[in-house]
Amino acid sequence: MxxxxxxxxxxxxxxxxxxxxxxxxxxxxxxxxxxxxxxxxxxxxxxxxxxxxxxxxxxxxxxxxxxxxxxxxxxxxxxxxxxxxxxxxxxxxxxxxxxxxxxxxxxxxxxxxxxxxxxxxxxxxxxxxxxxxxxxxxxxxxxxxxxxxxxxxxxxxxxxxxxxxxxxxxxxxxxxxxxxxxxxxxxxxxxxxxxxxxxxxxxxxxxxxxxxxxxxxxxxxxxxxxxxxxxxxxxxxxxxxxxxxxxxxxxxxxxxxxxxxxxxxxxVGRAPLPDPVVPTGVAFAELVTPDAEPLAALLGALGFTRTARHHGKPVALWEQGDARVLVNTGTAVRRDGTRLAAVGLESPDPAAAARRAEALLAPVLPRRRAPQDVPLDAVAAPDGTELFFCATGRPELPDWRTDFENTDVSPAQDGIRGIDHLALTQPWHHFDEAALFHRGVLGLHAQESVDVADPYGLMRSRAVTNPDGSVRIALTVGAAPTDDTVHAQHIALATDDVVAAARRFREAGGSLLAVPANYFDDLAARFEFADGELETYRDLGILYDRDDHGVFRHCYTRTVGRVFFELVQRDGGYRGYGAANAPVRLAAQHTARALTGG
Amino acid sequence: MxxxxxxxxxxxxxxxxxxxxxxxxxxxxxxxxxxxxxxxxxxxxxxxxxxxxxxxxxxxxxxxxxxxxxxxxxxxxxxxxxxxxxxxxxxxxxxxxxxxxxxxxxxxxxxxxxxxxxxxxxxxxxxxxxxxxxxxxxxxxxxxxxxxxxxxxxxxxxxxxxxxxxxxxxxxxxxxxxxxxxxxxxxxxxxxxxxxxxxxxxxxxxxxxxxxxxxxxxxxxxxxxxxxxxxxxxxxxxxxxxxxxxxxxxxxxxxxxxxxxxxxxxxVGRAPLPDPVVPTGVAFAELVTPDAEPLAALLGALGFTRTARHHGKPVALWEQGDARVLVNTGTAVRRDGTRLAAVGLESPDPAAAARRAEALLAPVLPRRRAPQDVPLDAVAAPDGTELFFCATGRPELPDWRTDFENTDVSPAQDGIRGIDHLALTQPWHHFDEAALFHRGVLGLHAQESVDVADPYGLMRSRAVTNPDGSVRIALTVGAAPTDDTVHAQHIALATDDVVAAARRFREAGGSLLAVPANYFDDLAARFEFADGELETYRDLGILYDRDDHGVFRHCYTRTVGRVFFELVQRDGGYRGYGAANAPVRLAAQHTARALTGG
Structure with a gap:
């Protein structure tokens, strides 16, 4: 038509x-x-x-x-x-x-x-x-x-x-x-x-x-x-x-x-598009940074180890459980500071996923960056994030890890299971577009948009997910076109014991976002806790939420550039992202930024 | 209370x-x-x-x-x-x-x-x-x-x-x-x-x-x-x-x-404030600029003459009819470029007007800028515009013109009667505040806010006026917090014959804003004109509007810094500001800016 x-x-x-x-x-x-x-x-x-x-x-x-x-x-x-x-x-x-x-x-x-x-x-x-x-x-x-x-x-x-x-x-x-x-x-x-x-x-x-x-x-x-x-x-x-x-x-x-x-x-049956190929997991998240040291310190304290490096580019692979984070210090990306630049999505059929994306007007990225690289299918999302369609560990298909040479260090297993979700900051003028892209191109399900009160304006956030929740992306946007700094991108890491993970992080020299005591007094008013439980959360800065399905406990690292990490324990089928706690988290990030002059 | x-x-x-x-x-x-x-x-x-x-x-x-x-x-x-x-x-x-x-x-x-x-x-x-x-x-x-x-x-x-x-x-x-x-x-x-x-x-x-x-x-x-x-x-x-x-x-x-x-x-009778002192006219509009030449050329072409200069500051007074424009090239104001910085309002009782403004939390400005200056009552509006309460030519009160020394040039009388209205760009976050300020502090009447379609977003505009229309201020705001360039401030000059005024301006070397021919074709569809009338408007770029009361004809100069002038002929009690024509005017200003690379 x-x-x-x-x-x-x-x-x-x-x-x-x-x-x-x-x-x-x-x-x-x-x-x-x-x-x-x-x-x-x-x-x-x-x-x-x-x-x-x-x-x-x-x-x-x-x-x-x-x-x-x-x-x-x-x-x-x-x-x-x-x-x-x-x-x-x-x-x-x-x-x-x-x-x-x-x-x-x-x-x-x-x-x-x-x-x-x-x-x-x-x-x-x-x-x-x-x-x-x-x-x-x-x-x-x-x-x-x-x-x-x-x-x-x-x-x-x-x-x-x-x-x-x-x-x-x-x-x-x-x-x-x-x-x-x-x-x-x-x-x-x-x-x-x-x-x-x-x-x-x-x-x-x-x-x-x-x-x-x-x-x-x-x-x-x-x-x-x-x-x-x-x-x-x-x-x-x-x-x-x-x-x-x-x-x-x-x-x-x-x-x-x-x-x-x-x-x-x-x-309505009038456009023969390639079928959606719904991603089945997150292969990796790629951070670009002008200075690898702060990220290396953070990832190290979180229990990640540097298991491999790219054969032709200054990109390191950090692993723990199924969580894989690439740290790219290539010169092409240096001027924008530290940010979340690419996401690898596990795909049942990477080439078909890319064909659908292309049919739906997503810019297709070159399959090979260099002659010796394995061919990878990738497109750009509306926010500029590069989306790689990956087949990790499937011998019949090119594996992105082929481009990486192992270091002698084995992947760590220190409490982090994988990536729970990613949060991507969207351009203010194209927030509605973002959800349609992830729904139409990737076949993800878009949840309702929620307003979140930042101290300096109302943000909006909308999650897109695959059916089993192994891909969860929170699309977020600031209150105004000018507002893209504090509402930083983040990588939420899944753990079965957030208290242990937070303790390990702190013992390894990591610094968790300080959460006001008043927040925990309010938790005490709203929920009943076992003896000592709330004191533990208060000590570590662990936020708490419940829905009809389960319980969510989460805490945050400090921000590097525009990126921070979250540690997430999701129990009993809890479906959200702790939106009720977001105003407190955002205020705490403003406070931390004011203290560090960042 | x-x-x-x-x-x-x-x-x-x-x-x-x-x-x-x-x-x-x-x-x-x-x-x-x-x-x-x-x-x-x-x-x-x-x-x-x-x-x-x-x-x-x-x-x-x-x-x-x-x-x-x-x-x-x-x-x-x-x-x-x-x-x-x-x-x-x-x-x-x-x-x-x-x-x-x-x-x-x-x-x-x-x-x-x-x-x-x-x-x-x-x-x-x-x-x-x-x-x-x-x-x-x-x-x-x-x-x-x-x-x-x-x-x-x-x-x-x-x-x-x-x-x-x-x-x-x-x-x-x-x-x-x-x-x-x-x-x-x-x-x-x-x-x-x-x-x-x-x-x-x-x-x-x-x-x-x-x-x-x-x-x-x-x-x-x-x-x-x-x-x-x-x-x-x-x-x-x-x-x-x-x-x-x-x-x-x-x-x-x-x-x-x-x-x-x-x-x-x-x-509700619970705050004994000084009574409002409603202004009865516009004494002057003050432009500040790092370079007086472009404004001098523009004012000269509009038929203004430089009748006086301030005794202690680099400020020139340009006059025509009852329109008075000050051009201030003082160093303190240079960095912001050319803008409309102050308005003199004729006041029946300047001191009382200032007392009310102060009681309503308007910052009061120093009465004398220098020891030899006459004392003047002035406050700052929320947008930073300085409002001077003036008594022009009333012997019992200080006259702002006392600070000016006449040149040998007489005020011109070349078709401009006075100032029809002023348009002041408001800070995006404080548009609602602006109308309340002008209503509460100055006792002006606030008209309904109207949306105006700029090619790059919806602007809003709201007029505040005194009862006889001798003070009219259009408060305008851009579509987004970042948007303050094209929606420039302007001074609208009243004339009884906009065609003659426009012709004189052009003959004097002035450049009028070019209005697309399509606009005039549309006028021909909407209204009937005398023979040759529409061709005259088309030639000069004169826009046309009607309401239940009368007819409005207006045209625009090019923009200097953030300021331009409008020539306005208001007949038969027309009450508006040509809002219906604003989208065409704004688009023409974008076009002109693109052509000049401004």
Whole structure:
């Protein structure tokens, strides 16, 4: 199917939006009137530019407050329409969106609306233009798609059809089943948007909070199935008003948008994508750093040993149990300080996983970094993290460890079982994108987003996981675009005895994040503990949480660069990440940073 | 009356919040539990710190999900309460907030709620603590203040009273008249918050969008009058959950908060503030710049003449009609580039205006900058703009022009009548504060805030005006905290013939902002013009708007530093500022900036 995007969904100038749309692979665009008005190019220039890019102008939009008005007003509206149809001729656009009126002059008279829309369609037809009439969810008299369709049906004009918009339909709770009553050829256009499920004024909701399909709570796919069943053969077109996307770079937003459509098309059986290959574990986490010493000290105190080094690059492998951490001191990465740069995911079929990622617009990274390296499949996530699809210890497939030469040191086994979860800081403008990427590309399950109170603003966090919990990634974002320092990335290490692990770490010279005594007094008020248990937690700075399934105990190391480690004991099927404790942890990290001047 | 603020209303660490509250002049605080838990100080230390600062701890909050639960659960709740009362003893807090339960375990049984709250109050009384029971607007069974009061009344316990919260009452549309039925001594606490009138889920509304009284749409003063009429003699206390304030510096937020309470107290007759002295005109606008030449060229082309210079500072006075622009090239201001730094407001009583501003916490600026200067009353606005209260040409009062020595050049009279309005860019985190400041301190009227689509995000703009429109200030803010460049400050100059003024400016070598031709095609579709009229606008880049009162024509100069000029012809009582044209203007400014590489 053809895909299209409304220019209002993207940030910047019209020409920048067109470039971004075509680079992301869209076939067409809806030209939003204000984007045209603000553009220094003539309509002919815009037409030529779209033609050069191979973009079709699928829709010009919107015309407002046309129908069901007194005759004198309608005459003025026709005059306005004549100008716009002339503009569309110059632009080479053949379909115009007409939104149901919100004008106080409009009357509740379907016959009049049909008659006037019919006259508008007469005028449009003279210029070879089709009119697509759409019910705004907040239209004055026409606010549902079936009502708009009844008016179009009454008019019975070949150049008049309806435009369906998933936001307007689903935000009102209308049942999309009624779409089956509309002949496919009378559906002139289909606009798609999702939205988070917010109980708010529908106009505000629409103007500020729309998002791409799969990023919100609507069953957009269900609606699209209904529309396709009618025989509709126009494009799937995205129209998203969103305060954040308005500020974000158009390029990544357009890729995000197109990926959401690809996933949607797959859901409704119209995009033959390679099947998802769900990762089955974390092969490694790779830290890059300009100075290996602080990380080496930290990993050493945590009981890791340096078991191998890369044959061609300054990368060391540290191991303990199934936890593997690469420390990369390569010059290419030095300027950004210490950060979590790559994640190796165990994959049942690395090549297939990479093919799906590529089909879903993830940038594919070179398979070999150097001639002697084993070929590895890897892509970049939206936050820049490199994702390697790995087959560790499976002889039939290339093993990333082949590039490493063992030191004489054996892997340690000192209480850490493996990696419980990873936390990756997301770019502020692309948080919604991140979850869709991990869900669509990797086949992970995205949990609900939660707000977390940092002393300096509300952060958000959203976990994506595989079915058995052996891959857990917490996607986090700061309160503001400027805020990416304290909400650091981290590696949470799984242990069966966090008290023992914390003690060992401290005895080995490690420094645990100090947690205020007041927190433990509150724990005493909320829970009952065995004798001495709480004192142990207080001594070590171990935080405590419970859910319906089990208990979570966790503590934190100090931060190196932008990265810290967490020690995690997850008992009895506890499913969360200690979000209730996050405000205390974040405040403690601010305190620690203030003390060290970091 | 005593004033207090909940620590959750401010950003940062608990100690930073206490400092900010006391500096802003609050008498007390509500300690929000999470702030205490995250604080490394012991309760005793916090108590001592508050005592040192002269801050009373008026409330500890909140306790949740206490009442109307099965006995075994209530026993656990009492155990929890015992811990919290011990904490409050250490802290020296004597009142605790109990919110109506949201627990799924709670039953709809007022008698049980009253009985259990009574037992809680028994326990509290043993520690000299009072329990203030409050209806959350989203409480499971108790969600209105009168319901909460009925339960308190039923309990009839001396240590049990009610807490009233303006947000919970007004967000549900409850009538505050019923407050008269509550004896003042049973109102243990009063929490105040305003909010913009949003039709949204009340929990989300409350957690993210509360603001200080006078910043939103609630009649907080009406509610306070009702409460005071009962004889309530506790503090007026602010409890505001707001995503922006969470990120803002605590110092300015606390000042903002206290100012809002002062204005509120004045409204209800409890704060004897000096009366507002509403400005009657704009005496001057002062630009500071590291390089006078570009501004001199611009002002010259606009028909201004340099009529005087300051006797002691590098400041020139440019005049035309009643428009006066100071150009200051003093070294102290050079590093910030060219910007609008000060505004002279004509004041019927400059000294009284300054007294009111000072009483409302505006920083007062030194009356004389140098020994030989005339004494002038001036304060700083929240955005840092210096506001001078002026008496131009009134012999009985000091005249700011006394400090200026005339050049031999007479004031020009070349089509500009005066200053139509000024646009001041506000700090992103303090936009709500700005309108309250101009309303409360200057007695201006604040219009509704409007969203304006810049190509790179939604800006907001809010005008404040005096009754006859001779003072009009548009307060504007960018889409994001980082965004303060293009949304530049400007000086709009009033003319009776914008076409002539624009032509003169161009003939004098001035360069007008280029407006896309597509904009004028759209004007042709929307309005009918006399022959040649539209071509003139197109030629000069004059934008056009109409409202129910009249017509607005305006055009723009190029930007110097962060400042540009607008030429404005306002006919027939047009009241706006051409907001409909702002997206086109902003896009044109982006285009111009891209062309000049600025």
């Amino acid at each position: 053809r895909t299209s995007i409304a220019t209002v969904s993207l940030s910047g100038s019209l020409t920048g939006k067109l470039d971004a749309a075509v680079r992301a692979g869209f076939d067409g665009v809806e030209i939003f009137e204000n984007d045209l008005l603000a553009c220094p190019l003539t309509p002919e220039d815009i037409r030529a530019r779209c033609a050069d890019l191979g973009l079709r102008i699928d829709l010009y939009q919107p015309m407002r407050d046309i129908e069901a008005v007194p005759e004198a007003e309608f005459a003025r509206n026709l005059r306005r329409a004549r100008h716009k149809f002339e503009l569309m001729r110059r632009l080479g656009a053949d379909t115009v969106l007409v939104c149901s009126s919100v004008s106080p002059q409009a009357v509740d008279d379907d016959a009049l609306a049909a008659e006037q829309l019919s006259r508008l369609a007469d005028l449009a037809a003279e210029s070879g233009i089709r009119v697509a009439y759409e019910a705004l969810a907040w239209g004055r008299h026409v606010s549902t798609y079936d009502h708009a369709w009844r008016i179009v049906e009454t008019a019975g004009h070949p150049a008049l059809g309806t435009c369906l918009d998933s936001f307007h339909i689903l935000s009102r709770g209308s049942d999309p089943k009624g779409i089956a009553d509309i002949p496919g050829e009378k559906i002139f256009f289909l606009q798609l948007a999702d939205a988070p499920l917010l109980a708010m004024d529908v106009l505000q909701w629409s103007r500020h909070y729309r998002c791409f399909p799969g990023q919100g709570g609507f069953d957009v796919a269900g609606l699209v199935r209904q529309v396709l069943a009618t025989g509709y053969d126009g494009p799937l077109s995205l129209e998203v008003f969103n305060d954040v996307f308005r500020q974000a770079d158009a390029g990544p937003t357009a890729v995000d948008a197109r990926r959401s459509l690809l996933v949607l098309q797959e859901t | 005593r004033t207090s603020i909940a620590t959750v209303s401010l950003s940062g660490s608990l100690t930073g919040k206490l400092d900010a509250a006391v500096r802003a002049g609050f008498d007390g605080v509500e300690i929000f539990e999470n702030d205490l838990l995250a604080c490394p100080l012991t309760p005793e230390d916090i108590r001592a710190r508050c005592a040192d600062l002269g801050l009373r701890i008026d409330l500890y909050q909140p306790m949740r999900d206490i009442e109307a639960v099965p006995e075994a659960e209530f026993a656990r709740n009492l155990r929890r309460a015992r811990h919290k009362f011990e904490l409050m003893r250490r802290l020296g807090a004597d009142t605790v907030l109990v919110c109506s339960s949201v627990s799924p375990q709670a039953v709809d049984d007022d008698a049980l709620a009253a009985e259990q709250l009574s037992r809680l109050a028994d326990l509290a009384a043993e520690s000299g603590i009072r329990v203030a029971y409050e209806a959350l607007a989203w409480g499971r069974h108790v969600s209105t203040y009168d319901h909460a009061w009925r339960i308190v009344e039923t309990a009839g316990h001396p240590a049990l009273g009610t807490c009233l919260d303006s947000f919970h009452i007004l967000s549900r549309g409850s009538d505050p008249k019923g407050i008269a039925d509550i004896p003042g001594e049973k109102i243990f606490f009063l929490q105040l918050a305003d909010a913009p009138l949003l039709a949204m889920d009340v929990l989300q509304w409350s957690r993210h969008y509360r603001c200080f009284p006078g910043q939103g749409g609630f009649d907080v003063a009406g509610l306070v009058r009702q409460v005071l009429a009962t004889g309530y003699d506790g503090p007026l206390s602010l409890e505001v959950f707001n995503d922006v304030f969470r990120q803002a510096d605590a110092g300015p937020t606390a000042v903002d908060a206290r100012r809002s309470l002062l204005v509120l107290q004045e409204t």
